[in-house]
Amino acid sequence: MKIRTSLKILLTAACLSMSAGLATQAMAQETQAPAAQSAEFGDEKLQSFAVALVKVQSVQQEYAQKLQATGSEEEQATLQQEATGKMMEAVETTDGISVDEYNQVITAAQTDPELAQRITDFMKQPE
Numbered sequence: 001m002k003i004r005t006s007l008k009i010l011l012t013a014a015c016l017s018m019s020a021g022l023a024t025q026a027m028a029q030e031t032q033a034p035a036a037q038s039a040e041f042g043d044e045k046l047q048s049f050a051v052a053l054v055k056v057q058s059v060q061q062e063y064a065q066k067l068q069a070t071g072s073e074e075e076q077a078t079l080q081q082e083a084t085g086k087m088m089e090a091v092e093t094t095d096g097i098s099v100d101e102y103n104q105v106i107t108a109a110q111t112d113p114e115l116a117q118r119i120t121d122f123m124k125q126p127e
Helices: 002-026 043-069 073-092 099-111 113-124
Strands: none
Touching: 043 073, 043 099, 043 113, 073 099, 099 113
């Protein structure tokens, strides 16, 4: 059980990093809120974020396998664009959080260990 929890925390951290990179690429044209304002997130927002993150992780896992099986750079670029679109859709279809808010939370969580822990705690809760 302890190994599973540690693995989940490591996976969450890795997905936070990957999600931030992909979401930032996809949302580069949109204005981001200042990081200082991102530090305050309520429980409902973080619960919505955790639900969206699980959906994003699922898309990432699906496309990681596809990317490994793909040889050409052109096919990989196409798959990455497709994955980004599906990750954005996963966030957009989650109640209580927008893509901008998702990006704000994920950016803040990368530099705020307490926030990252709160997110991990929400991910441990049964749905």
